[in-house]
Amino acid sequence: MKLGMIGLGKMGSNLVLNLLDHEHEVAAYDVAPAAVEKMKEAGATPTSSIEELVASLEPPRTIWMMVPAGEVTDQVIDTLLPLLQEGDILLDGGNSNYQDSIARGKKLKEKGIHFMDVGTSGGTSGAREGACFMIGGDADTFHRLEPIFRDMAVENGYHYAGESGSGHFLKMVHNGIEYGMMQAIAEGFEVLEKSDFTFDYEKVARVWSNGSVIRSWLMELTESAFAKDPKLDGIHGVMQSSGEGLWTAQTALDLKAVTPVITLSLMMRYRSLEDDTFHGKVVSALRNEFGGHSVVKKD
Numbered sequence: 249m250k251l252g253m254i255g256l257g258k259m260g261s262n263l264v265l266n267l268l269d270h271e272h273e274v275a276a277y278d279v280a281p282a283a284v285e286k287m288k289e290a291g292a293t294p295t296s297s298i299e300e301l302v303a304s305l306e307p308p309r310t311i312w313m314m315v316p317a318g319e320v321t322d323q324v325i326d327t328l329l330p331l332l333q334e335g336d337i338l339l340d341g342g343n344s345n346y347q348d349s350i351a352r353g354k355k356l357k358e359k360g361i362h363f364m365d366v367g368t369s370g371g372t373s374g375a376r377e378g379a380c381f382m383i384g385g386d387a388d389t390f391h392r393l394e395p396i397f398r399d400m401a402v403e404n405g406y407h408y409a410g411e412s413g414s415g416h417f418l419k420m421v422h423n424g425i426e427y428g429m430m431q432a433i434a435e436g437f438e439v440l441e442k443s444d445f446t447f448d449y450e451k452v453a454r455v456w457s458n459g460s461v462i463r464s465w466l467m468e469l470t471e472s473a474f475a476k477d478p479k480l481d482g483i484h485g486v487m488q489s490s491g492e493g494l495w496t497a498q499t500a501l502d503l504k505a506v507t508p509v510i511t512l513s514l515m516m517r518y519r520s521l522e523d524d525t526f527h528g529k530v531v532s533a534l535r536n537e538f539g540g541h542s543v544v545k546k547d
């Protein structure tokens with residue numbers, strides 16, 4: 249099958265290589281010409297604009313977007329909209345908000361374009377060697393595309409979840425779980441680090457990766473991180489986030505679903521961005537007010 253890929257960054261480039269491995273033809277586009285050049289060298293058809301990418305595909309076209317979520321995704325869709333025709337398929341593999349995906353699905357449907365929200369997991373190595381896809385959109389379109397998902401995913405690594413938005417909803421909750429699991433692993437190592445024992449964290453993560461209840465890919469990645477830097481001295485404990493954890497927490501609140509672990513994990517990420525906190529000052533001042541407890545004063 250021939251398809252177009254827009255966005256050839258860490259994920260898109262690996263998805264293209266994965267598709268090429270499975271003998272699919274790919275027309276590739278990115279705003280960064282160097283990224284397009286790399287994919288040309290790998291065997292994809294290079295294109296220098298979205299217009300050229302669309303023109304290089306026979307209708308009904310299949311185009312996969314792997315660009316930053318939010319505004320960029322909207323910009324790409326707005327550029328594509330007048331170029332696409334009834335029956336074409338547009339997939340969004342980015343980490344888009346599921347509500348945006350529902351709205352985009354409706355807008356594209358008005359023109360007869362099938363929009364599929366494809367929550368994609370497994371990181372860059374998954375994109376390259378076998379990913380995990382959580383797919384929303386109409387069932388007929390899913391069945392037409394199923395051979396592609398089968399090729400690009402690990403065994404049992406794709407799931408058609410149902411109506412538009414359900415794929416990105418699943419990906420959102422997946423990432424909420426990811427926040428909680430990562431925070432729990434991190435807290436365990438915090439206890440080890442504060443203890444009187446001297447542990448080799450790479451070896452600890454290795455033994456926990458083999459046969460234990462908490463064995464997981466995240467634990468294997470923990471081992472890998474400690475193998476590179478035994479005490480992680482080379483990095484700061486600043487934990488960024490891209491939105492999925494926030495959306496999970498917001499959705500959980502709207503649904504009155506009780507999610508303390510995910511929500512606190514998100515808050516720990518925000519806390520990590522601050523050196524000092526106003527709430528810490530307030531608590532410290534109050535302890536001093538009612539109990540005369542000492543405060544740490546600024547120089």
Ligand SMILES: NC(=O)c1ccc[n+]([C@@H]2O[C@H](COP(=O)([O-])OP(=O)(O)OC[C@H]3O[C@@H](n4cnc5c(N)ncnc54)[C@H](O)[C@@H]3O)[C@@H](O)[C@H]2O)c1
Pocket residue numbers: 254255256257258259260277278279280283314315316317320323324341342343344368369370371372490
């Ligand atoms: N990195 C991951 O582990 C991962 C995993 C699953 C999903 N995602 C999601 O996949 C998407 C891509 O992630 P990534 O890690 O590859 O990001 P990235 O920043 O490495 O790549 C994004 C690419 O999009 C290109 N781009 C930006 N604006 C464009 C435009 N208007 N037209 C064409 N190309 C444009 C950039 O030049 C870049 O090459 C994001 O939505 C991200 O949240 C990332």
Ligand SMILES: O=C(O)[C@H](O)[C@@H](O)[C@H](O)[C@H](O)COP(=O)(O)O
Pocket residue numbers: 343368369370371372423426488489490491492493
């Ligand atoms: O399932 C995955 O492959 C990852 O979750 C992937 O989607 C990405 O690495 C996240 O975007 C990181 O999310 P945060 O920036 O919110 O931690």
